[in-house]
Amino acid sequence: MSGYKHIKSSLQLSVISALVAGLMACSKAPESTTLTMTVNPRPFEFSVPAKGELISAEEVTINAPSGNRGRLTLAWMKEENSRVNAGDVVARFDGTEHELEKQRAELELEKNSLSRDVTSRGLDQSQFAIVQQAGEVAQEKAMVERFSVDDLAVYSKNEIIDQLLSKDYLAAQQIYLDWRQSSQQTQGEAQLELLSLEGKNYQDKIKLRQGALAHLEVLAPVDGILIHAKNWRGEKVRAGQTLWPGSKLGSIPSLEKLQARLYVLETEAAGIELGQRADIVLDAYADRPLSGKVVALANIAAPRDTRSPTKYFEVTVALDQSDPSFMRPGQKLEGNVRVAFKDNALSIPNQAVFKDEHASWVYVMRGGGFARQVITTGLRSLTQTEVVDGIAAGDRVALLKPAGETL
Numbered sequence: 001m002s003g004y005k006h007i008k009s010s011l012q013l014s015v016i017s018a019l020v021a022g023l024m025a026c027s028k029a030p031e032s033t034t035l036t037m038t039v040n041p042r043p044f045e046f047s048v049p050a051k052g053e054l055i056s057a058e059e060v061t062i063n064a065p066s067g068n069r070g071r072l073t074l075a076w077m078k079e080e081n082s083r084v085n086a087g088d089v090v091a092r093f094d095g096t097e098h099e100l101e102k103q104r105a106e107l108e109l110e111k112n113s114l115s116r117d118v119t120s121r122g123l124d125q126s127q128f129a130i131v132q133q134a135g136e137v138a139q140e141k142a143m144v145e146r147f148s149v150d151d152l153a154v155y156s157k158n159e160i161i162d163q164l165l166s167k168d169y170l171a172a173q174q175i176y177l178d179w180r181q182s183s184q185q186t187q188g189e190a191q192l193e194l195l196s197l198e199g200k201n202y203q204d205k206i207k208l209r210q211g212a213l214a215h216l217e218v219l220a221p222v223d224g225i226l227i228h229a230k231n232w233r234g235e236k237v238r239a240g241q242t243l244w245p246g247s248k249l250g251s252i253p254s255l256e257k258l259q260a261r262l263y264v265l266e267t268e269a270a271g272i273e274l275g276q277r278a279d280i281v282l283d284a285y286a287d288r289p290l291s292g293k294v295v296a297l298a299n300i301a302a303p304r305d306t307r308s309p310t311k312y313f314e315v316t317v318a319l320d321q322s323d324p325s326f327m328r329p330g331q332k333l334e335g336n337v338r339v340a341f342k343d344n345a346l347s348i349p350n351q352a353v354f355k356d357e358h359a360s361w362v363y364v365m366r367g368g369g370f371a372r373q374v375i376t377t378g379l380r381s382l383t384q385t386e387v388v389d390g391i392a393a394g395d396r397v398a399l400l401k402p403a404g405e406t407l
Contacts, residue, residue: 056253
């Protein structure tokens with residue numbers, strides 16, 4: 001009986017202990033699962049990312065022949081990034097149209113030469129006929145004058161009248177033939193002069209086309225690496241393309257003075273200024289980081305592609321050093337422009353900052369929960385935000401909105 005009482009007492013104590021433990025567990029606040037971080041002063045860098053390509057600060061431009069008239073069709077061009085020597089042929093234009101135009105001009109010149117010969121012979125024959133007729137008239141007039149009698153009594157009245165009329169007619173005919181000879185001479189010479197001018201025009205055309213045919217090949221002006229030019233749409237010059245005389249075909253850049261051309265999104269370019277430092281990494285040589293200084297900044301943002309409305313600011317970075325052994329113009333790269341840097345700043349991840357049109361705030365751990373704390377922000381990068389006022393070193397800040405909180 002005593003054993004039964006002992007077991008019953010033990011069971012009662014166990015139940016009471018379990019009830020007490022359960023009550024204590026229920027009275028303890030649940031532990032928060034919200035991720036937090038402790039704010040401590042540390043270096044803060046605000047940098048703007050961008051992509052771009054290598055360019056040369058100095059280059060020798062290669063242009064299409066400027067002496068030709070009309071558009072030119074590019075028949076062939078040496079491959080980009082090829083090494084060339086001064087005097088090497090780097091481009092060749094199609095001369096078919098120039099050859100056809102030259103042949104047309106040569107044919108017209110032959111026709112013109114025949115026309116001049118025919119006109120000249122016709123003028124000579126006409127002049128000869130007039131001279132011959134004038135000679136006959138002169139002879140006939142001389143005979144009339146020779147056999148005329150001054151004694152009017154010898155001839156009848158009609159004979160005298162006929163003789164006078166004959167002399168007047170022959171004199172008038174001489175005057176007419178002189179006028180006709182002079183007029184035909186003037187007209188013939190004018191016609192020959194016009195044909196000569198037309199012939200000179202055809203000769204000039206032939207000479208022009210011959211000059212164009214002689215300059216269909218473009219030679220490299222200096223030794224170096226050939227880089228193809230781009231048009232306003234960003235497309236590179238290619239065979240079969242129609243170009244204007246004097247337009248840019250390509251260039252031979254200096255490999256000793258290379259620059260990085262960065263394209264920064266219009267929405268992220270705020271704060272970029274001349275003189276700021278930039279870190280550059282070539283896509284093909286990620287293990288060889290480069291650095292430089294911003295030396296040029298476009299005044300207006302513009303699209304890189306006509307098919308996209310996204311606008312970019314063009315930023316030029318002069319590199320601290322260039323290594324021709326692995327660096328070439330046109331190589332793709334990524335860069336970061338250091339807009340601002342602070343040695344000792346309080347910063348938190350961007351997702352920990354909440355804001356509306358009136359204020360910005362964070363959730364700071366206070367006791368066993370979180371309290372909303374209004375803050376003043378400073379610099380802001382793509383990942384971090386500087387906090388100027390509102391929190392202190394050592395504060396624990398929620399990285400996400402705590403459960404139960406509303407914005």
